[in-house]
Amino acid sequence: MFSFFKKKENNDNSDNNGKKEDLDLPSLNNEKEEDQVITNENTLEKKEDLKTEDQTISNGIKEEKSTNNSDEKESQKNFFSRALEKTVSNFSSIIPKKKEIIFFNEIEDVLIEADMEYEVIEQVMEGFENFISRKQLRDRLIPLFANVPKREEENLPKPFVQLIIGVNGAGKTTTIAKLANRYKLKNKKVLLGAGDTFRAAAIEQLSTWASKLDIPIIKTKQGHDASAVAYDTISSGLAKDFDNVIIDTAGRLQTQTNLSHELKKIVKVCSKAQENAPHQKLMILDGTQGNSAIAQAKAFHEMIGIDGIIVTKLDGTAKGGALFSIASQLKLPILYVGIGEKATDLIEFSADAFVDSLLDGIYLKDLEVNKT
Numbered sequence: 001m002f003s004f005f006k007k008k009e010n011n012d013n014s015d016n017n018g019k020k021e022d023l024d025l026p027s028l029n030n031e032k033e034e035d036q037v038i039t040n041e042n043t044l045e046k047k048e049d050l051k052t053e054d055q056t057i058s059n060g061i062k063e064e065k066s067t068n069n070s071d072e073k074e075s076q077k078n079f080f081s082r083a084l085e086k087t088v089s090n091f092s093s094i095i096p097k098k099k100e101i102i103f104f105n106e107i108e109d110v111l112i113e114a115d116m117e118y119e120v121i122e123q124v125m126e127g128f129e130n131f132i133s134r135k136q137l138r139d140r141l142i143p144l145f146a147n148v149p150k151r152e153e154e155n156l157p158k159p160f161v162q163l164i165i166g167v168n169g170a171g172k173t174t175t176i177a178k179l180a181n182r183y184k185l186k187n188k189k190v191l192l193g194a195g196d197t198f199r200a201a202a203i204e205q206l207s208t209w210a211s212k213l214d215i216p217i218i219k220t221k222q223g224h225d226a227s228a229v230a231y232d233t234i235s236s237g238l239a240k241d242f243d244n245v246i247i248d249t250a251g252r253l254q255t256q257t258n259l260s261h262e263l264k265k266i267v268k269v270c271s272k273a274q275e276n277a278p279h280q281k282l283m284i285l286d287g288t289q290g291n292s293a294i295a296q297a298k299a300f301h302e303m304i305g306i307d308g309i310i311v312t313k314l315d316g317t318a319k320g321g322a323l324f325s326i327a328s329q330l331k332l333p334i335l336y337v338g339i340g341e342k343a344t345d346l347i348e349f350s351a352d353a354f355v356d357s358l359l360d361g362i363y364l365k366d367l368e369v370n371k372t
């Protein structure tokens with residue numbers, strides 16, 4: 001069964017009246033009412049699906065609500081260790097047995113193997129003597145993530161609007177679902193906007209996730225104006241008191257110039273719908289691409305300015321070291337990493353947990369050192 005909240009209601013928000021005309025927006029008023037709807041579909045079959053999802057979600061809640069700080073840190077470390085398994089497994093051909101101190105050339109080879117850019121490797125290794133301790137290397141690696149911000153979850157604008165950017169296949173849709181699930185677990189009211197109107201499959205795929213997670217979505221037909229979807233999603237978010245609005249965007253249009261124009265327009269339209277929106281422009285990067293993702297991110301950053309990065313598919317790559325280059329070259333924070341295909345497979349990035357998991361692959365842990 002579908003429940004429809006017709007678009008007209010979305011535009012009842014008096015703050016926004018008139019602004020559409022000023023902007024010469026391709027108003028959805030001219031479109032058939034059913035073209036643009038908030039849908040929320042719950043079939044019996046999907047509720048069954050949710051049971052399994054609920055199971056995972058309830059585990060997620062347990063994780064979120066854990067009051068023990070060291071437990072939380074430990075479980076985050078475990079997530080990173082698992083996600084970096086492929087990256088770390090390659091180190092054993094260079095350093096078969098973990099050590100207390102490691103030869104310069106071996107460290108260099110490990111960093112190359114992990115797909116860290118050579119420029120960054122030079123920066124890390126500069127001034128080191130022949131042998132390097134775990135602490136020495138750690139002290140050089142952690143600052144590469146200097147742009148990781150302290151997130152303030154208090155006093156966020158309502159709704160908090162996030163625009164999700166990235167090329168097709170990077171994991172945009174899945175990551176939107178993961179973020180939405182994360183906010184929902186924190187009892188936030190979440191609304192999605194299917195802004196990749198270039199691909200019918202993108203609208204469909206996001207709708208499927210929305211339905212599975214029982215989260216409403218604003219969508220239109222393929223080929224319709226994406227900025228109008230963004231506008232209506234934010235207007236509806238304001239009118240219906242949503243906490244989080246997450247808007248998808250196209251990853252590809254006929255030309256790069258078209259894409260640039262479309263993204264710029266969406267950003268502008270978002271700010272007309274709500275002051276300072278979008279509050280975060282997040283770039284989704286496919287972790288399996290390693291360093292080649294950097295050029296991609298730079299192009300989008302030049303177009304509209306990116307506020308943060310989410311790296312997907314860390315579980316499926318041996319190129320985990322590329323995160324160092326991504327963060328330091330782009331001078332942007334990595335906010336989350338994707339570690340699987342499920343809605344719960346998104347973890348907050350932690351420089352400490354990430355670096356320690358990598359170092360565990362080559363160095364003895366402090367405890368092990370004391371034992372020897």
Ligand code: GDP
Pocket residue numbers: 166167168169170171172173174175205251312313314315316337338339340341345
């Ligand atoms: P989009 O085209 O950017 O929207 O990409 P999708 O969200 O459709 O993702 C492309 C593929 O990557 C899908 O098969 C996803 O299940 C998969 N995927 C996305 N994120 C992850 C991740 O963190 N780990 C793994 N292993 N697969 C992922």
